Structure formats: C-alpha cells, structure tokens
Amino acid sequence: MDFFSIGLALACLSAVCGTILRVRKWFTRGKAMAGSTHHGPRSLRWAAGLADLILLRRTRGGLRRRGHALLILGFLPLLFLHAMDGVVTRPLFAAYEPTLDPWQFLRNLFGLVSLAGLALLLWNRTARLRPLSAAQDWALLAVVGGILVSGFFLESLKIMSEADFTRMADDYFPEAESGELLALKAYWAAENGARFSVFLPTAPEMLEQGAELHEDRCAGCHSPTSSAFVSRSMAALPLSPAMADRGRAAFWYLHVGLAFLGLSLLPWGKFLHPLSTGANLLVRGGSRNSQAQNPPPARGLGLDACTRCGQCSLHCSVAPIHTVMGNADILPMDKLSDLRRHLDARLSPVETGILAEGSHICTECLRCTEFCSAGIDLQDLWMTSKQMLSKAGRAGVDGEIRKSTAGEWAREFASGRLGAIGGTGAGLADQAESFWGCVQCTTCTGVCPVVAVSEDPSRDLDLTPQQIMNLLRMGLKSQTLGARMVWSCATCYKCQEHCPQDVPVADILYELRQLGAEVLREKEGRS
C-alpha cells in the first residue's frame, strides 16, 4: 500500500461516510422541525430546477455568477477527465495519454479557466462579503485554489525534471547509446523545457538527431510541452535541475494530498454545497415562493444547502436591527447555521436564547427566500422554527412578556430582582419633557388601529396609548412594560403623527419594547 492508495481509500471513506451522515441529518433534522406537515404529493418541476442549476439562474451578482460559471466549466472537466482519468478518460478514449494533445492542452485551459473563476470568487468575497465570512469560506477557496495552483507547479516541474526524463528513458529507451541519449536530452532541453545537470550540445545536427529519436521513441505519448501553455511558461522559473527534481516530488504530494483533502472534506460544511445546493435546486423546482408545507427531508435538505453566499443577510429587511443589537442570529445566514446546531442539540441555553431572539425579530417578509441563490425555502424554515422554539418555551420577548399579565410584570419589575429597569434612565419614557404637553385628549388612542381592531381594549390590551403616557408621566414605568398595548403596537406612527402636542407616543412605545427585550436578556443571562 502506498501513499496514493491509502490516501485515496481514506478520502473516499471520509467522503462517503460523511455524506451518508449528512444525508441522514436531512431526515432527522427535517423530522425535528415540527409544525405544519406535508399534505399530499407535490408536483416537482424538474425542468425549472435543472435550469436553475445549470444556468445558475439564482446566482446573483456579476462577479459571483461569472466566477461560478468559469469555475464549474473548468473544474468539472478537470475532475472527470484528469483526476478520474483512470476510470473515465482512458476507457473512453483508446489513445489517451495525459501528455498527449488535446488532453495536455485542455488540462491547462481548464485549469486556467478554473483559476480565473476562483479569482473572481475570491475578489467577490474579499470585497463584498468579508464581514460575513467564516473559516470554512476561506478554507474552500484555499483548498480548490491549492489543488489548481499545485497542479500547474507539478506539471511545470515535471517538464523540467531530469529524474523524470531519466526514468522515462530507462523505461522506454533502455538500449540507448550515450550519444543518442545526449541528442535526445539536447532536443528535450531545447524544445520541451527539460533541464539537465550536464552540459548539452546545441549543434543543429545533434538536435536533428534528437528530433528523430524523439519522433521514434517519445512522440507517441508526448505532444510538445508548449501545448501545456501555462505550465510550460512556468518552466522558465530560475531553478536548478536538482531543485526541480526535489520540487517535483514535493508538489506531487502537495497536489495529490490537497485533492484527497478536498475529497475527504466534502461532507464538511459548505464543501458539500456543490451537491446539496444542486439537489435543493432540483427539489425546489424553480419556485421562489414559500411552499409552507415542505416534507421533512426537503426541509432537512434546505437546511443543508446553504452556500454561505451572504445574499440573504445583505438583503435582510431587519439587518438594521442587527447593526444596533449585534445579535448574529438576526441575519438569515447565521441564523440558519445556528438553527442546524439547535436541531442537533448543540446549542447552549444562552445560545438558544440568542437564536430565539433573532428568530422573533424576523418579520417573515420573504426577502431572504427570494434572494437565496441556493433556492432554500427559508420562509418555511423560519416560520416552522419559530413555532418550534415557542413550543419549547422560547417564545421571544413578545411571547414571554405575554405569558404574564401587566400586573404580574409590574410586581416583578418593582421587586428589583431584574435589576434597575430603564438602563440609564435617560430614555424618552424617563424624561418629563416627553409628556410636557400631554393633555390626555385620547387622540392617540382614537386613531390607533390596534385599539380599533380590539373588541374590548382594556381586556385585550390592558392599557391604551394615552393611558400609558399618563402612567409614564406619573413615573409608573414598571406598570406599563408588561401592558399588551406596548407589545401589540404596529409602530404605524399614527398616534405620534396626530398628537396635537408633539408627544413621541410611538417612539416611547418602541422604547418600552426595547426595555422589555433587555429585561428578558437579563433574565436569560444574555446581557
């Protein structure tokens, strides 16, 4: 057993077992996402899904789309024709030799195309996505880039390598006389970029003899190395023949090793996205809407299909709240990752609190679902996970506050167990100036659409807006924090717009909610 066989076996084992485990999670996580269940068979629109996949129809942004197109166009042929040549290319093409054209030329072309695509993706991530990026994002770029670059180096060092020439000559021209070998070396040095530690003649007749020997012995398996246009141009590097020989060995291990690493990492994080995202696009069948009734495995697949492209987080409607609060789970991309960890029971209680808070800040506006380049039905995941978290006693600040009455909250706030409420005491609700002009005219309540839809405001909302303003100006803030009016406010700002005395009614209600959220964070030990 040599390095190659052991490495390949281990990498395949890791890839297969890991992928099986990942796929199993599609089912277990999907099942764990309780909530609305699948009703009846779904008609899949494979054609639309396939078009999304092949044409990268959902991949947004010029850089990303071009980068992916180039990388896929370059890397897939390399994978099948080059890396798997033993099982693909050789059986299909009788005269296949990696050093013959068109293979030698195509390998360089595909490698260059891949590298160009990778460079665009790296540019995109560095310029636009750096704040959203994690280790695995850079790792995937590094592994793929490493495979490509090391491949070029390996090929160029092979071109230069004297040891390789000698080994080939020993195998395929064992009867060579020393003069003939010299002529062949002279030819290879002049025409194919090989490097030798001995001085070589440059006389035209020697080169002519070398050319004849080359035609006779080598050309059957070797096209001119100039068709390996990238590697051959790299063969101009100033290296001694000894260094080239040592480098050739080192880069073989590097290139093959990185390829094995990539293969074995396939089930890790976003390394799987070429498979999981493709599968998800097919299952979604081109839909940009939320289905709301996805069967459990489809939900599990969706959970696993994220490419971490960051579009959802960049376009999230409540991203400004993330800017203020700093809770990473407000943004869809991070929330998805923590939701997976939650389903795997790998979140601590405090982290679960953070996930619940982020989840409940989501307004279910559908934007992330529309923008998702992996076609994940995020809307369905959020709505289901919110229900799931609420059932598990994580109803978010709104839900938690509603579990007790306004009076119970007032007692709890007044008990001082939750620390000083109101933080700095410098909020709008704490300042006498906010209520200076209030004449208790009820205009704010009269125009309030939330009060309007209630059949009995004191039963449904505890207090009306003008009553809250009155309690606040009497300094009874703890009485107001748990009032359901505060937690039902739609922040439509009608009250504030119609107030004849410029009382910032809506701003104050919003501030009270911020305070409630602070209190809950404190209760859950997250402050």
Place this chain on the structure above:
Amino acid sequence: MKKYDVMVIGSGFAGMAAALFAARRGLSVVQAGATGGIDFSTGFIDLLAVHPIAEQKVWEDPFAALAALRRDLPAHPFCRVSDGEIRLALEEFTSFLGEHGLCYRGREGKNTLTLTAAGTMKPTYLLPCTAWSGVEAWEAKAPALLVDFYGLKGLSARQIAEVRGDWPGLRTARVRFPGMGGELYPEHMAWSMADPARREELSKTVAPLAADVQYIGFPAILGMTDTGAVLSHMQELLGKKVFEIPTLPPSIAGPRLRAAFDRGLPPLGVRTCTQKLITRAVCSDEGFQFTAGSGSTSVELFAHSAILASGRFFGKGLKADRHSIREAVFDLPVTQPENRSLWHRPGFFDPRGHEVNQAGIETDNLLRPLDADGQPFHPRLRAAGAILAHQDWMRMKCGAGLAIATAYKAVISL
C-alpha cells in the same frame, strides 16, 4: 426646488380655508402644519354670537352683532373684513365641504341654538346636517330618545336630559354598542359604522326603545367619510328622524373635517406637508424660504407669498414661556399683557375672559402683520385666524367664522 405662489402655514380652519381659497384662485399652494389641532373642533361653524363678552349678550343675528362689534372694538380682526366677504367665504367653504361629503346647514342671517354634549344650547351659524334634526326636535320639544353607549365617555344622555328641563319629551337610554366592549372611542365606532350590518345591529338594539318617539339622537359616531349615507340608512332602519350630538373633544367632527380636506385639497393641486411645522423662515424681496419639519424628513420650500395661519398656543403659532409670548415662525411682535401676572384674571370663569386670550399679532387692513415699528413686516405676508390679536373667539363664539373670513381676505388681498 419648486417655487410656490403661496405658502400656507397652519392646518386648522384658517389654514385649510386659506389653502382652499388660494388653490381655487389658480395659485400654486403648499401647506404645512400639525394635523392635531382641528381634531378638537365640534364641527360647528360659529360666526359671532356673543358680544360684549363681559355682558355675555347672545345675538340671534350675527351680522347685527358684527355691526355692534365693529363699532365697539375697532382693533378686532372682524373690522378688516366686510359682511359681503364673510358671506362669500362661508359659502365657498361649506360648498367645498359639501362636495366632500360634509353637508352644512343654517338659517340665513340667523344663529341657531344646537345641543352640546353638556346639555347646553350653543348658538352657532352653520352646523352639520347630521345635527339638524336635533335642532328641530328641541325647537318643537318633540318626543325624542337620546341614546348613549356603555364605555363611551364623551357623551352622557342623562346629563343632557337633566340639564334640558325645558324638554320633558326627552327620554334617554344606554345601550351596548354592537361589536365593541370596554372603553369606546368615537373614531373606531365611526369607522365601524361604514358597515351596513353594524347599522342594522345598532338599529335593532335601539328600535324597541324608541317606539313612541319622533326623533332619535346619538353621540356623533355615524360614519366617518359617508355620514350622510349612514344617517339616512339609520333613519330608514329606525323609521324616525335621527340626529347626532358631538361628543366631548376630541369628537369625530374634527377628524371628519380633516379627512374632507385631506381628500379635497390635493386634487386642487395643493401640496400638503402634513405633520410638519415650519422650523425656519428666511424672508427676502422675492419671497420666503422655509424649512418644514426637522431632521431627516424636513423639506425646503420657497414661496413668493405666505399666509400665517398657525393659530395660538394649541396650534403652536404662539409660544409662551415663563415670561412672555413669542410668535413661532417669524418672531413677529406679539401684542400681550405687560407681564405674566396679568395673563389671567383670578377667577377662571370670569365673564370678561382673560387678557392672554386676546394676545396675538397686529395687522393692517390688508391683514399684513406689522413689525415693531407698525409697518408691514413683508409686503406679501398675510395672517389669518386665531393668531390675530384683539379677539377671544372662544367666548365670542366666532372661531371658525373668523378663521374662514380672514383666510378669504388674506387670499384675495394678495
């Protein structure tokens, strides 16, 4: 920046009227002001009913009262407008409201006594058609039922009946308003009356109590934008004449007026900067540069002329501190008592009223505000409405009429 012919500062009666009159005369108009003030209107359009206030003399003929007022109080703003201008202004104003669903009615040259939520009879010149049957019922002392609602604080039928000892045929009933409970707010009730089903429920509740009456009175909750239709449907359902009494402020009458202007002014080309007070004004020979609102939502506006209709204290046209009163937009000189101790008399209900209620800005006969030297502050600045000095519109019962008439004069004198 777009240039306007006229900037109307204020969105109460005077501001709305000025915007309407100016737009109707082909001027390009922009209007700014808080939305809150007009919400406190009763909906009645008073012209002039009490003069002199110290005697609390009530006049049946407002034009006779005007003649007396002009004789006694030469500084009163009504001295700047003629009876003819007043009639034209009121006609144009109420016909506009009529086009937008708010029908008004009165008696030519006569004040009418109408019921208030307190049970008193208030003299006014024009009143919403929805209140008219109440006038007829009281004048005839006809058998009538006054309905109020559990949870609605702004009107008590029993209070009205007890005060109106002169109307023995008046009965009262308190009922549950269908579909709502707890504390009720007039605007929500009025909107819910847009649903014919709600009217049917209400009439089913009331009909058994009203078998032997000719008139049925309700708190003013009969619809928001379609009061005429709601009223006639209720009359049809109940088979009686139906009328409304405005509840305590803020009643639904104010939002109805505001809604009518919100609907009617933009089609006339008026640009309205709602809920924006003027925070900066720079005058030049060409006109006025204004900033409306503050912060990120503020807008810059330029107008060749301006009409200051920003009201008194509640409208934020005048600002009072511990020592004095200032005008909010141009810092015009304000006629006011010498010091704060003279603002109010010791008795709150002193029939002579309080000096501070006469405070305001001085103008010439063209309603041009005067500067400290008694000269026009700017040739194309006018003032209208409550901000004008030497009038106590509350006690004289002349608020809306004065606002509309001076707005008319301000526009036609531009």
